[in-house]
Amino acid sequence: MKKSFKRKAISLLTTALLLGSLAGCGNGETSTEDGGTNTATSGETIKIGLNMELSGDTASYGSNARDGAMLAINELNAAGGVLGMQIEPIERDNKSDAAEAATLSAALIGEEIAVQVGPLTSGCVNASIPVLSEAGIPIVAPAATAANITVDPDTNEVRPYVFRVCFIDPFQGTLMAQFALDSGYTTAAIYKDTSSDYSQGLAESFKTTFEAGGGTIVAEEGFTSGDRDFRATLNKIKGTNPEFLYVPGYYQEVAPLIKQAREAGITIPMGGGDGWDSPDTLSVAGADALNNCFFTNHYSSEDADEKVVAFVTAYKAAYNDKTPDAFAALGYDAIMAVASAIESAGSADPQAITDALASLTDFEGVTGTMTMDEQHNPIKAGVIIEYVDGAQVMNTRIEP
Amino acid sequence: MELLKRNPAALFLKILILAGIFSAIQYMISFKILSTYYQMTLTTLCLNIILAVSLNLINGFTGQLSLGHAGFMSIGAYVSVVFTQNLDAPFLLALFMACLGAALAGLVIGIPTLRLRGDYLAIATLGFGEIIRIILYNIEAVGGAAGITGIPKLTTWPWLFGSVVLTILVINNLTNSSYGRAIVSIREDEVASELMGINIVNYKILAFIVGAMFAGLAGGLYAHFFYIIKPNTFGFMKSFDVLVMVVLGGLGSTSGAVIAAIFVTILSTVLQSFPELRMVLYAMVLIIVMIFRPQGLMGNKELSFKILRRKRGEAKK
Numbered sequence: 001m002k003k004s005f006k007r008k009a010i011s012l013l014t015t016a017l018l019l020g021s022l023a024g025c026g027n028g029e030t031s032t033e034d035g036g037t038n039t040a041t042s043g044e045t046i047k048i049g050l051n052m053e054l055s056g057d058t059a060s061y062g063s064n065a066r067d068g069a070m071l072a073i074n075e076l077n078a079a080g081g082v083l084g085m086q087i088e089p090i091e092r093d094n095k096s097d098a099a100e101a102a103t104l105s106a107a108l109i110g111e112e113i114a115v116q117v118g119p120l121t122s123g124c125v126n127a128s129i130p131v132l133s134e135a136g137i138p139i140v141a142p143a144a145t146a147a148n149i150t151v152d153p154d155t156n157e158v159r160p161y162v163f164r165v166c167f168i169d170p171f172q173g174t175l176m177a178q179f180a181l182d183s184g185y186t187t188a189a190i191y192k193d194t195s196s197d198y199s200q201g202l203a204e205s206f207k208t209t210f211e212a213g214g215g216t217i218v219a220e221e222g223f224t225s226g227d228r229d230f231r232a233t234l235n236k237i238k239g240t241n242p243e244f245l246y247v248p249g250y251y252q253e254v255a256p257l258i259k260q261a262r263e264a265g266i267t268i269p270m271g272g273g274d275g276w277d278s279p280d281t282l283s284v285a286g287a288d289a290l291n292n293c294f295f296t297n298h299y300s301s302e303d304a305d306e307k308v309v310a311f312v313t314a315y316k317a318a319y320n321d322k323t324p325d326a327f328a329a330l331g332y333d334a335i336m337a338v339a340s341a342i343e344s345a346g347s348a349d350p351q352a353i354t355d356a357l358a359s360l361t362d363f364e365g366v367t368g369t370m371t372m373d374e375q376h377n378p379i380k381a382g383v384i385i386e387y388v389d390g391a392q393v394m395n396t397r398i399e400p
Numbered sequence: 401m402e403l404l405k406r407n408p409a410a411l412f413l414k415i416l417i418l419a420g421i422f423s424a425i426q427y428m429i430s431f432k433i434l435s436t437y438y439q440m441t442l443t444t445l446c447l448n449i450i451l452a453v454s455l456n457l458i459n460g461f462t463g464q465l466s467l468g469h470a471g472f473m474s475i476g477a478y479v480s481v482v483f484t485q486n487l488d489a490p491f492l493l494a495l496f497m498a499c500l501g502a503a504l505a506g507l508v509i510g511i512p513t514l515r516l517r518g519d520y521l522a523i524a525t526l527g528f529g530e531i532i533r534i535i536l537y538n539i540e541a542v543g544g545a546a547g548i549t550g551i552p553k554l555t556t557w558p559w560l561f562g563s564v565v566l567t568i569l570v571i572n573n574l575t576n577s578s579y580g581r582a583i584v585s586i587r588e589d590e591v592a593s594e595l596m597g598i599n600i601v602n603y604k605i606l607a608f609i610v611g612a613m614f615a616g617l618a619g620g621l622y623a624h625f626f627y628i629i630k631p632n633t634f635g636f637m638k639s640f641d642v643l644v645m646v647v648l649g650g651l652g653s654t655s656g657a658v659i660a661a662i663f664v665t666i667l668s669t670v671l672q673s674f675p676e677l678r679m680v681l682y683a684m685v686l687i688i689v690m691i692f693r694p695q696g697l698m699g700n701k702e703l704s705f706k707i708l709r710r711k712r713g714e715a716k717k
Contacts, residue, residue: 055679093675098633099626103444104672106437126549127628131436146546154550195537195631197546224534 045088046081046348048073048338049108049116051128056096060278061120061327065142066091068331069117071318072339082339085348094119098127105131105139114348115140117334120327122146122198125162133161138354140338142330143298145169145274146197150376163357163376165333165365169198172273172296173205173248175382175398179294180244180271181213188215189242191233191257193249194222202248202273218242223253230257234264243268250275255284262289274298277326277385287390298326299367300383300394311366326367333365422561429557439557441669443625446560447618448661450567452645453654454614457571459643460652461580462607463587464514465522467639469615471529472502474536474634476616477623481548484624491554495563495620502616503609505532510608514601517590529639536631547630548623555625563621567614572654574610583607587652648689650696659697 050069053062073087081087090111094101101124108116109131116132116139119125125144132139141149141164150162180188188210193199207217218240221233234257237245245261247254247270254276261270269292276295301312301323311332315324324332340363341356342348360372370378384395425442428434434442451469458466476498483494513524537545574580582603585593594600623629641664649660667685671678689697 052675054675091675092672093678095679098628098630099444099622102626102628103437103440106435106440107672110435110437123547123628123630123632127626130553130627135436148546148549152550195534195545197544200545224537 044085046085046342047088047090047111047113048335049105049111049113049118050089050091051094051101051104051108051116051118051124052091053096053118053120053124054091054093056094058096058121060280061143062093062096062118064325064327065118065120065331065334067319067322068315068324068328068333069142069335071315071328072332072335074318075314076335076339082342083346083348087335087339094124096121096124098123101125102127102131104128109135109137113137114342114350115338115353117142117331117338120144122149125149129159129162133159136354137161137350138163138357140165140334140357142166142334143274143327145172145201147201158375160358161354163337163372165337165367165370165378166298166330167380167382168377169201169273170205171382173202173207174209175296175384176202176246176271176273176294177206177209177213177215178398179296179384179396180210180246180269181215183244183269185243185269186215187218187242188244188246189219189221189237189240190217190246190248191219191221191223191230191237192247193225193253195224195226196250198250198273198275199248203246206246206248223249223257225250225253227253228256230260231264234261234266238264238266245270246272248273248275251278251281251284255281258285258293259289267292269294271295274326279325282387282390287387290387291389293387294384294395297383297385299329300385300392301325301329302392302394303383303397307364307366329366333367336365337363337370418565422558425561426557440625441665442557443555443560443621445662445665446564447622448642448645448665449564449658450614450618450621451642452649452657452661453567453571454611454618455642456646456649456652456654456657457575457583457607458611459646460650460657461575461587462583462604463651464604464608465518466525466608466611467522467636467643468509468525468527468529468532469611469642470634470636470638471525471532472505472612472615473619473622473638474532474629474631475505476502476619477629477634478536478542478548478619479616480620481551481623481629482542484552484554485548491559491624494624495559495617498616498620499613500616502619503613505616506609506612507605509612510605514604514608526636526639529634529636533631533635543630545631547628547633549628551623551627551629553624553627555621560621563617567617568654568658571610571614575654579603579606584652644686648686648696650698653696653698656696656698663697 050066052066053059073089076082077086090108090113092104094104101119105116105128116137119128120143122144125141128139138161143166144164145166145168147168147170149164151158190203190207192203211217219237219242221237223230245268247257254272258270272295274297277297282290312324315328337360341353341360345352345356358372363370368380370380373379381397381399383397385392386395429439455469458464479501480494480498483489483497484491509528513521516524536542542548582598585598586600586603590600645660645664646657649656667682671681674681
């Protein structure tokens, strides 16, 4: 008994030591941050919390948005800051987990942020909202496209502290349906991710617009995230002879799906949403399979617009010649929109920023000129991007 | 533990310490000394303790590798939310139903799968977790893929504390009872314990049901604290996180599970300040612990069981 107690004591001690050393690291970090706060009086820096998916399922979105946001912050700071104050980013990783995102928001409130930018995915944003709203801190979601983010689905009231700089899901489906109709297709099949509300939302609005425009949906099939073999369902879809296949989903499933569709002899054009936008789509599906594939997106790095060109050049210079994707552009725009709101409010107070964001008008972002509507969704353009021999080429820009 | 039971003074002291912890934290919450952030971390901590201790009953004491703990948690979460949100039931009833629902699921899953051993059981339980997730995706009444938002925040510190104490108390008493001895004997040698007249399937199912029940409780508490639940939250990685805690703490040691749950939660929280290196550091710490203490932090019953028994024997002499 005694001996086993000794063993226990040693184990406990080891644990305590390990914990202590870790806590030490943590304290070191915190104290430097605190030091920064203390030396700078409240008026000298504006703290922006970046609550992003830097690891986990959607890490690729988070890292790119973070890079875009950091570029914006560096540009603003280099130009003398906003209202003469430097912007201090506080970056946190929510592991693509909703509870983690909520906890981090609470931590960021403790760090006295003026506004939170992120998370990227709708689920994590939804989890963050209650904590931030309670504290009266505005949140700007760069890429949360689910319809119910800015509006409470139970009461249908606009959430006063929630904003976004991207268009919403239904708009993407509408855009693609419009594009398919304009291209002269009359029958289409939908193959959606039933485990994602994003995919369901896009499919729904595509269907509505396509049918309203005189088209027919000949097949509607589903897969779930994590699926890798789509051959059986693709053959079933092939049997219904659609002229267009709409696959709103995320790149992890869409890339192998496109490859398998082409292998199964489905040569018709395929369309999707911004979930396609990842370098992985090309590396997995291959350039040949992606020919005659289109997706709706927030922006195109190929756009000749001078704002886009300037952004792409700066981004490439800052990040080893990497081409910024839509998430990077939206992260950049989120920060710039906040900066613009702070400037027009003349104050970095969270409430003042909230009011200014609500009345944001003709803000010229990389992803288009936006005006906040009464539901805190920006009214802005979308683009159709086409894959041509592995390259993303801007097909058309569709204004709302 | 046995020593404490025989000693009323020690028992009294134990109750006093628990009451002290409870009121100290309650005081800090009531007077807003503890920020929302720390309250959230505290909640995660308590939930992790409940999950780790209950999974330890299945994995550690019974020796059945289960990877479906998050599945039971999701059942508890969804059942409790249906009761509070849709049926306006009191929270206590909702939590009770969460436990019952998860326990029932444990029974249904346990009967066919617990006849399997080792790897096969692990795969079956993993499959169960995934099945639950996919089913929830496709039930529109509970929000489908988007899950449920706007859940009333009913989980408070007294609920959390009470649940943690209840979990540890029940599982500790169970493992120290004759049932517990039978359960441990199954882990040590199924054939031998069957020869001794122990109905191994029944005892396995018992452990499975009790473990599942507390996972359901954790799910109910989780749902009513974080406002939002969706099928994705309770994926394989969640089961895996709990398994990490159990292995880290030492298979078959309740105190080990508690310490590991606290350790992992604090580690994860401390590393939040280093977003770039977070997962790397987290993995590194786990690897280092496993290299230097392969039996887990407190693992005085796993791997080194034979040595320990010998040592215990010596100590008793």
